[in-house]
Amino acid sequence: MKLKTLKKKIRRLETRLQEGxxxxxxxxxxxxxxxxxxxxxxxxxxxxxxGAREKEPSSTAxxxxxxxxxxxxxxxxxxxxxxxxPERREQLAAAMRARWAAKRAAEATPPDGSASHDFTIGQVPxxx
Numbered sequence: 001m002k003l004k005t006l007k008k009k010i011r012r013l014e015t016r017l018q019e020g021x022x023x024x025x026x027x028x029x030x031x032x033x034x035x036x037x038x039x040x041x042x043x044x045x046x047x048x049x050x051g052a053r054e055k056e057p058s059s060t061a062x063x064x065x066x067x068x069x070x071x072x073x074x075x076x077x078x079x080x081x082x083x084x085x086p087e088r089r090e091q092l093a094a095a096m097r098a099r100w101a102a103k104r105a106a107e108a109t110p111p112d113g114s115a116s117h118d119f120t121i122g123q124v125p126x127x128x
Contacts, residue, residue: 084092
């Protein structure tokens with residue numbers, strides 16, 4: 001190995017060793033901040049859950065058994081109940097019923113094509 005390359009490698013190693021403690025301290029600081037934030041979040045969540053438990057004591061009767069495919073998956077999002085007036089709720093329900101009826105009507109009557117579609121695989125449609 002040449003003298004120049006050896007000196008270069010030694011210089012690079014020295015700079016890397018000097019950066020090491022700085023990086024380590026930086027990462028430890030990030031870890032401490034993250035642990036502190038997670039603890040605060042857990043505390044906030046537990047106080048919120050305790051308040052909900054006081055309001056609704058019947059929630060403890062739910063079963064704790066998970067379905068077979070849900071061991072490693074994330075929990076499902078809970079749908080928020082919309083704060084609608086009864087008039088608006090009825091209006092939206094009517095719009096949805098109309099949409100569903102239109103969809104059923106479209107499925108019941110397939111679009112007519114000019115070619116006949118009553119041939120099987122292997123047969124070539126004959127044109128006249």
